[in-house]
Amino acid sequence: MTIKLYNSRLFITLATAATAIAACGGGSPLDNPPTLANPAGAAGQKLSYAYFERCVNPVLKTPLRIDINGAISVNTCASAGCHDNATGTGGALRLMAAAAPAASAATPTEVRATDMYKNYYSSLGETVVGAPDESRLLNKPLVRGVLHGGGLIFERADTAEAKTIRFWIGRPMPQGQDEFSSAAASMFDATGACRIE
Numbered sequence: 001m002t003i004k005l006y007n008s009r010l011f012i013t014l015a016t017a018a019t020a021i022a023a024c025g026g027g028s029p030l031d032n033p034p035t036l037a038n039p040a041g042a043a044g045q046k047l048s049y050a051y052f053e054r055c056v057n058p059v060l061k062t063p064l065r066i067d068i069n070g071a072i073s074v075n076t077c078a079s080a081g082c083h084d085n086a087t088g089t090g091g092a093l094r095l096m097a098a099a100a101p102a103a104s105a106a107t108p109t110e111v112r113a114t115d116m117y118k119n120y121y122s123s124l125g126e127t128v129v130g131a132p133d134e135s136r137l138l139n140k141p142l143v144r145g146v147l148h149g150g151g152l153i154f155e156r157a158d159t160a161e162a163k164t165i166r167f168w169i170g171r172p173m174p175q176g177q178d179e180f181s182s183a184a185a186s187m188f189d190a191t192g193a194c195r196i197e
Contacts, residue, residue: 045129045172048184049111052120053101055187055194056168059161060095060119068151075150077141078119082150085118090150093137094122108180120179132169138162163196 060077078095080087085094099115111117126137133139139146141153142162154162173181187195 045175046177046179046181047124047127047129047168047172048181048187049117049120049179050184051168051171051187051194052123053116054192055164056123057099057116057119059164060123061097062161064153064161065155066151066153067155071151077150077153092122093126095119108178111180127169129172130170132166135165135169138165138169160196164194167194167196 060083063074063076066073066075075082076097077083077090077093078097081090082088083090083093083095085096088094096115096118099119102111102114102116106114123137126135126140128134136146138144140148141150142157143152144157156162157166167187171187173179173183177183189195
């Protein structure tokens with residue numbers, strides 16, 4: 001009798017709590033929030049591999065100033081202790097520091113087997129295609145609305161490095177074309193330098 005009484009009091013307490021939460025607009029405690037939404041992106045579109053190889057990967061390999069709570073140092077994103085594939089501690093982004101550019105005559109299948117492509121693919125996981133402001137690859141080094149254990153890397157959103165990453169994420173290849181699309185040619189100027197605006 002005591003066990004039944006205890007179980008029914010527990011049930012009444014839980015039911016009352018669930019009702020109170022629902023009455024406050026929270027819905028059932030077992031449901032997802034009603035406002036849950038994924039950020040908008042360019043569905044099905046790819047980011048340029050050529051621009052990544054020539055412009056973005058060099059940013060990830062360049063020694064940059066790091067500010068961690070006022071302690072200033074210099075390091076690369078691809079270094080040990082940061083995002084190095086073997087010894088990095090920096091979350092999902094994994095980089096091969098020694099990745100070399102793919103041969104210009106390589107087929108897409110050959111390029112996809114390279115360390116450079118692994119860097120490209122890992123970087124894609126930190127982006128929302130077509131939406132740079134929703135992408136961790138840009139927001140984390142700016143420490144903008146998201147924690148970055150590596151500290152503040154880009155002091156401002158208008159640094160050349162931040163603009164390079166923004167430009168890449170914000171200009172996906174045309175719908176139906178892959179990451180090797182010739183449309184990427186517009187991302188470089190007449191001398192072959194990387195455009196950032």
